[in-house]
Amino acid sequence: MKKYSVAIVGATGAVGKQILYLLEKSTIQIDQLRLLASAKSAGKTEKFKNKEIVVEETTEDSFKDIDLAFFSASGTVTKKYQQVARDLGAIVIDNTSAFRMDADVPLVIPEVNPEQLHAHNQLIANPNCSTIQMVVTLKPIAEAFGLQRVIVSTYQAVSGAGLDALKEMETQTQAVLNGKKPQAHILPSSSDKKHYPIAFNAIPQIDLFSEDGYTLEEWKMINETKKIMKIEALQVAATCVRIPVKSGHSESIYLEVNKDNVTVNDIKKVLENAPGVLLEDKPSNQIYPMAITAAGKKEVFVGRIRRDLDNKKGFHLWVVSDNLIKGAALNAVQIAEKMIDMSLL
Amino acid sequence: MKKYSVAIVGATGAVGKQILYLLEKSTIQIDQLRLLASAKSAGKTEKFKNKEIVVEETTEDSFKDIDLAFFSASGTVTKKYQQVARDLGAIVIDNTSAFRMDADVPLVIPEVNPEQLHAHNQLIANPNCSTIQMVVTLKPIAEAFGLQRVIVSTYQAVSGAGLDALKEMETQTQAVLNGKKPQAHILPSSSDKKHYPIAFNAIPQIDLFSEDGYTLEEWKMINETKKIMKIEALQVAATCVRIPVKSGHSESIYLEVNKDNVTVNDIKKVLENAPGVLLEDKPSNQIYPMAITAAGKKEVFVGRIRRDLDNKKGFHLWVVSDNLIKGAALNAVQIAEKMIDMSLL
Structure with a gap:
């Protein structure tokens, strides 16, 4: 089974913490996990499978060798870093509203419209919770x-x-x-x-x-x-x-x-x-x-x-x-799982 | 100006207390005020225009010489005492749902359908708050x-x-x-x-x-x-x-x-x-x-x-x-004020 290098941008936020928690229980095999946040939160630690991971400040270098990046900070942060992450080869699953209504960005709920994932261009938007x-x-x-x-x-x-x-x-x-x-x-x-x-x-x-x-x-x-x-x-x-x-x-x-x-x-x-x-x-x-x-x-x-x-x-x-779960973190993790099922990731 | 003997049934409840408060500020001239409640609340006191009034237990005798009775206890209490109160000459304004849908009981919001008050038979229902x-x-x-x-x-x-x-x-x-x-x-x-x-x-x-x-x-x-x-x-x-x-x-x-x-x-x-x-x-x-x-x-x-x-x-x-105000107590007091305006009380 393929192993993935995963990044969570906004890892100390309400949704980021849930993504971390759900990834522990996911079938996604994780090789490396990078927790990213603002400078203010850098240095904090979060637990993943009983291992302490130190949160790093998000920079353009943060996405080197990353296969899968969850963005759950803000629309501004997504706009600033999503292109870099994609250019470096990552697939971005974005929980903000930044790209949801872009015609060429799939907006996906795995139970509802998984077929849209085929049209991904390394960027998939997670819909709004409500x-x-x-x-x-x-x-x-x-x-x-x-x-x-x-x-x-x-x-x-x-x-x-x-x-x-x-x-x-x-x-x-x-x-x-x-x-x-x-x-x-x-x-x-x-x-x-x-x-x-x-x-x-x-x-x-x-x-x-x-x-x-x-x-x-x-x-x-x-x-x-x-x-x-x-x-x-x-x-x-x-x-x-x-x-x-x-x-x-x-x-x-x-x-x-x-x-x-x-x-x-x-x-x-x-x-x-x-x-x-x-x-x-x-x-x-x-x-x-x-x-x-x-x-x-x-x-x-x-x-x-x-x-x-x-x-x-x-x-x-x-x-x-x-x-925070189906309305945000779970749906994002399910998108990644579905993409693996569909051999898109 | 005519003075009225007024009773409040359920005087220690959320709506009863509001009726008491609004009557203080009303143009209704009050001669005598009788505060009625269950046996459990009898003996408590409530203030009206700086005078302490002792709460009495509601009985069939409570409505002697009462011109106007506000009922805000429960549908059961209204059903038990409204007829006695009317027989003794009182006009009953009922805040419970007991008689609201009775065809011969006016259901009145003074700003909306005051003309319905003409058809009162000493019993007017106050609509539900919502x-x-x-x-x-x-x-x-x-x-x-x-x-x-x-x-x-x-x-x-x-x-x-x-x-x-x-x-x-x-x-x-x-x-x-x-x-x-x-x-x-x-x-x-x-x-x-x-x-x-x-x-x-x-x-x-x-x-x-x-x-x-x-x-x-x-x-x-x-x-x-x-x-x-x-x-x-x-x-x-x-x-x-x-x-x-x-x-x-x-x-x-x-x-x-x-x-x-x-x-x-x-x-x-x-x-x-x-x-x-x-x-x-x-x-x-x-x-x-x-x-x-x-x-x-x-x-x-x-x-x-x-x-x-x-x-x-x-x-x-x-x-x-x-x-509790327009949704209950105020509407009830406004019904009484409107009835005085219309010479129905």
């Missing part, structure tokens, strides 16, 4: 019954904004419990002007606003879903909201299929057999997906499946998955 | 442009489940911050079999499930909206979710109007002039409604108004209001 869990659910439904329309409202966890945001939520929460005023410096977006506390709040802004009043996160869900699913006429609307949850994005999804006479049981059957999906849908026994039960797990959990009361082709779903 | 803030927003839009369809996903605060649920959320949250396992005994519904922690979680169940897979809270939003707005063909779908917020329900609302060529600015103008509504909608300056800024305020806050990308008659809104 997109991945939705599309993993929508794809089998679209294949079985067609899909015309999706309206989604999200309930997104703070870990999606990074470890510092998570720490800030904990500090804010403790402050509120102590009767003090919470301080905010990160959310809704560290690069935006104003910051609001997430503790005991719901913030209807993730990422920056575009001029049309939609946020970039909402545009990601809309555009990425269309690109991955390849349904030209698919209508997608999204409202993205941050809530005080650590890990696990929840989504309230309304969808309309094309076929007539589809039943809730038809949808359930399709989802039960869908790869990566776990049905949790027994309202009579209060079984439905929740962030705290999905956190730390690999699957996309679906429940509360019910027919719309007015539109016969309409259905409502509640979809939850760990945004 | 319904009130949505309908206050939808009504002016429906009047100006017609309304065909509403799809709402809610982000509901814990205070809607009562003061004990609020305390439990705080205890759970402190436990999680201390690295301990949170204990759950109340949410999602104290009368259901299983209980789940709300700390750092989102629970897609409010109230019990009906056999069709919808929760009773979802049915309340659907049925009450149709009853109050009196639009026969109105399509309403709801997904109701509890999140770790103290006070202030948020709602992601998709709606379709009847008229062609309605713009976002048309919607904004109508909402700017709507009674009880405050527009907070400047994305370029990160101005939008949030639970922590709406808490403690009387208005229904609306923002993030934007056109659907596919349906020309479709719009998206983000609506937030304090569930």
Whole structure:
């Protein structure tokens, strides 16, 4: 079996740490593992298979002899180093939004559109966390019954904004419990002007606003879903909201299929057999997906499946998955595993 | 000016305390105020205009000489005492769901359907918290442009489940911050079999499930909206979710109007002039409604108004209001004030 030299850029971040953890359990044979981060994090150590690895500062020299590079720092870092890494022969799997919508960069969820990997040019984009869990659910439904329309409202966890945001939520929460005023410096977006506390709040802004009043996160869900699913006429609307949850994005999804006479049981059957999906849908026994039960797990959990009361082709779903795992690190590692399966790596 | 003898049933609860507070600031002239609760709470005192009032146990004798009785205990308590109160001459304003869908009981939001108050038979129902803030927003839009369809996903605060649920959320949250396992005994519904922690979680169940897979809270939003707005063909779908917020329900609302060529600015103008509504909608300056800024305020806050990308008659809104104030206590007090205005009380 082939052995690979692997680099993780952003190895000390929320997603990078998860990639490290998942690589330990992966079938990918690793010869050499290079952990890269900013100068600030260089010198720290992370454990991999009981061995301490020292984190190095990312430079142009970091990618020598690397076969596979996971990028999970920022769009800026990806833009700065991806070409060097590719020129030196690496295949880059990028978790940022930098190249997702580029026409010649495959945007891949292995359960959904692995065939796109053939068209890789040493650069594969990992979709946005909120997109991945939705599309993993929508794809089998679209294949079985067609899909015309999706309206989604999200309930997104703070870990999606990074470890510092998570720490800030904990500090804010403790402050509120102590009767003090919470301080905010990160959310809704560290690069935006104003910051609001997430503790005991719901913030209807993730990422920056575009001029049309939609946020970039909402545009990601809309555009990425269309690109991955390849349904030209698919209508997608999204409202993205941050809530005080650590890990696990929840989504309230309304969808309309094309076929007539589809039943809730038809949808359930399709989802039960869908790869990566776990049905949790027994309202009579209060079984439905929740962030705290999905956190730390690999699957996309679906429940509360019910027919719309007015539109016969309409259905409502509640979809939850760990945004750092299937929503980010796991999907990236699965892309690499799939490429090995397909002899592309 | 006429003076009234007023009773509050459930005076020590989350909504009862708010009614007491709002009555202090109301134009209603109060002659006598009787605070009623369960035997467990009898003997406690509450302040009203700097006077201590001793809470009494609710009995059939409690309603002698009462002109106006606010009920905010439980549906069971309302069913037990409302007839006695009415027989003794009181007008009952009920905050529970006990009589909301009775054909001969007006379900009233004073800004929306005050004319229904004429048909009162000494019993007026206060709508559900999540319904009130949505309908206050939808009504002016429906009047100006017609309304065909509403799809709402809610982000509901814990205070809607009562003061004990609020305390439990705080205890759970402190436990999680201390690295301990949170204990759950109340949410999602104290009368259901299983209980789940709300700390750092989102629970897609409010109230019990009906056999069709919808929760009773979802049915309340659907049925009450149709009853109050009196639009026969109105399509309403709801997904109701509890999140770790103290006070202030948020709602992601998709709606379709009847008229062609309605713009976002048309919607904004109508909402700017709507009674009880405050527009907070400047994305370029990160101005939008949030639970922590709406808490403690009387208005229904609306923002993030934007056109659907596919349906020309479709719009998206983000609506937030304090569930204990306009969502409960304030609406009840406003019903009484309106009835005095209309010489019905």
